[in-house]
Amino acid sequence: MIARWLVIAPLTLAIGLACCVVAQKQLDASRETGFDEELLYLPNEKLLKHFTGGLDSVVADLLWLQCIQYTAEEFKGDHKYVWLNHMTDTITRLDPYFVDVYRYGGVFLAALKADSDASVNLLKRGMLHNPRAWELPYEIAMVYLLNRKDSPDSPAQAARFLHLAVATETAPQFVVDLAANIARQHDLDAFERALWEDMARNSDENMLRELAQRKLHELAIADVCGQLSKAVELYENRHSRLPESLDDLVSGGILERAPDDPLGGRYFLSGREVLNTTLQNEKLGRRLNRIRGGVNRYQKRTGAWPPSLEAAVEEGDLEFVPPHPYPGQAWRYDPATGEVESGAGPGT
Amino acid sequence: MRVLAVARNTFREAVRDKVLYVLLLFAAAAIFGSKALGWISIGQDIKIVKDLSLAAVSVFGVLIAIFVGTNLVYKEIDKRTIYTILCRPMHRWEFILGKYLGLAALLALVTAVMAAVAAVYVVVLGGSLDVTFFQAVLLIYGQLLLITALAVLLSAVTSPILGAIIVFSTYVVGHATSIFTELPPQFDGTFSKRVLEAVYYIIPNLSNFDIRAEAANGVPVAPGYVLWAMAYGAVYTAVLLIIASLAFQDKDV
Incomplete structure (x- = not known):
């Protein structure tokens, strides 16, 4: 009885399985179709x-x-x-x-x-x-x-x-x-300018035209920042020191007058570079969003706010902590509430 | 109280049903086996595991609702055990509601177990879960409640096999209701179009409960959407249960 189960049953199973494999291979070969036929x-x-x-x-x-x-x-x-x-x-x-x-x-x-x-x-x-x-x-x-x-x-x-x-x-x-x-x-600036100019002229949507106008102003402001930075370089060459404010460029005879920002911001000096509060505030908003997104991802994943912004970076929820766009300022982060705030910049 | 007593007994009875464990075994095999498909992808294994796991929770939940639900009342009539219940001071609607709640509790347990297994598996494989995954599970349960109500209604008025076929067909058509509104331009202004639009609103729209693609891809879903979908399911379920109670009230057992 035992011998029958130990020998005949496995043997039957093996032979049966082998026959099935042979039959299946034959069937597969006869019905073989390429991907093209299948996808048809x-x-x-x-x-x-x-x-x-x-x-x-x-x-x-x-x-x-x-x-x-x-x-x-x-x-x-x-x-x-x-x-x-x-x-x-x-x-x-x-x-x-x-x-x-x-x-x-x-x-x-x-x-x-x-x-x-x-x-x-x-x-x-x-x-x-x-x-x-x-x-x-x-x-x-x-x-x-x-x-x-x-x-x-x-x-x-x-x-x-x-x-x-x-x-x-x-x-x-x-x-x-x-x-x-x-x-x-x-x-890219030239390309971007052409894109916004086209939108400002031809868009049917009032909101899009206003957006395009604002973007064109921002591009113009960025141009002015570049020119002012070159003026700072010229001032340094002439006076062997950096100007203390943009007014020094006017009194030093390099500029006729300090330029205006059509979007209501103002230009300011940061070392050899001239920055503008409109553009910096724009960056500030984007960077804050990015940091808040990382903090929220950490909280969603772990159920707790990260103890620091660096912890969110270490855990991979935030790729890196973007620098504060205003020189000398740092982000204020409260690990108890997860709130991220900007330190006060000149234009904030 | 009488409703709860019926619900408790239905739950106990359903838990002892062998079909339940066979289906749970298949669901577990589908969830754990999903990783094998991920091996031949290009780094989409976690997405595929989430997709197949949520699909398993949904499909096997529906199968349990169909197999257990369509037998629920019919079995009591067929085995004549219903006489021992109805001879007590109990309304027939209480019996229907109790049966429904018992099965709803079982489905809650089964859905929670399958979702927990899927969630742990995803995390063990190195994936992460967000709130959309749990919203998807909640909506799957909402869908199961609606399907169960339909199964209970059919169990009260027809045979289990016919009931199972109708519920399964409703499940398939319920996911394709947009076919009744996306008609070719030839239908514009015709009577047929109005009829098909009416059909669109009558057939339960089960795609309302389907946010599994969003859950697998980590796309956020507004909580308001989930609330509206659950409200839609609750109203539909209530209507089906009222019809089931009325049908059973007049049934000659």
Whole structure:
């Protein structure tokens, strides 16, 4: 009885299993289809969304895994990537918040399929659904720099999208540095000025026209700051000392009069540099938002406010503590309430 | 008090149902097995684990609601145990409400256990959870309460198999209700369009309870939205339970 169970049962199981494996292999071989044939029957994404029974994001995950395999197969094969656009469109319509699909899908489309238009369109659609994801404008900038480098406006477009990546306030430092470098190299100010001028002239929305006007004033103020900093340098060369205030530039004969800020701020000296309270307050607001975001992420994750801003950095909730835009000032942080305040600057 | 007594007994009875444990086993397998899919992604493993875990909580919760819910009243009638209950001084609506509350308590327990297992698994794998994950679990429970009310109604008026088919079909169509409003332009101004729009409002819109994509991707959802969705579910559930009570009141047992 025992021998029967010890010998016959495992033997039956092994033979049966082996037969099943052989039969299954035969069936697989006879029904083998390529990815192209499989994807031919991938339904329209709108239709698919109606019949997933609420499992849209799970279906999106499964399609994404298939998309990765399809891309790898095409990369090893004939490099046609015929179905890549349809797959990425379907996945992102099923799960519009799946940032990695826009990101890697955009990279696959631009770098492997060499379809930079489709890549930029996909990434732009991703930006509409995920305005806080720095990766998407960053990848568009990379498409312009790497895949469209022959186009004359590519550097300016890349600079523009890097600027948008930085504006999300979630971008890592290397993106911030890259944006600054590209802006310097390709005169982003001129590009940005043209953009705002166009909006100020042609936008149907009163609010957008007002925003564009304000941005043009800010660009003009930044120009004046640059010119005033050069005037400070000239004053130092002539008098072998730094001016104590901007009035010294007027009394020293370098300026006719101290310039006005059309937005109500004022210019002030910070060492050899001239700053403006309107621009510094703008930076102050953005940096405060960034710090508060990191503090809130820490609290959401741990249930307690971080003991210090540095603790939020160490835990990875805040990439770094941005410097206070006003020289000599520091952020005031209360670990009991999680509130971050600005120390009083000249214009605050 | 009588309602609570029925609810307590329903809960105890449902906890002893073997189907419950088989479904929970499958749910656990789906949650723990989700990591395997993450291996072939490009760093999206935590997102995939969250997606599949929340889907498992939802799908297996619905299956429990269907399998247990559609049997709830029918079984009492079929085994004639209902006579021992109804001969007591108890209204029939109290019996229906008690049955419903017992199953709702069981689903609360099951949902909480599955969500806790999923949450711990995500954290163990190195992921983080935000408030949207828990909002998604709350809305899944809201959806289960509505489905359970429909299952109890059908359990009072029809056989378990027919009831299960109708509830499952409602679950599928309830996630595709937008199909009734996104009509081609040929329908503009027609009577059919008005009828289909009416159908859109009559069929429970279960996609209201679906914020799983937001939860898996860490996209915040306004608390107001969650409150409105729960209010929608509460009103729908109340209507279904009133109809179930009325139907059972006139039923010849």
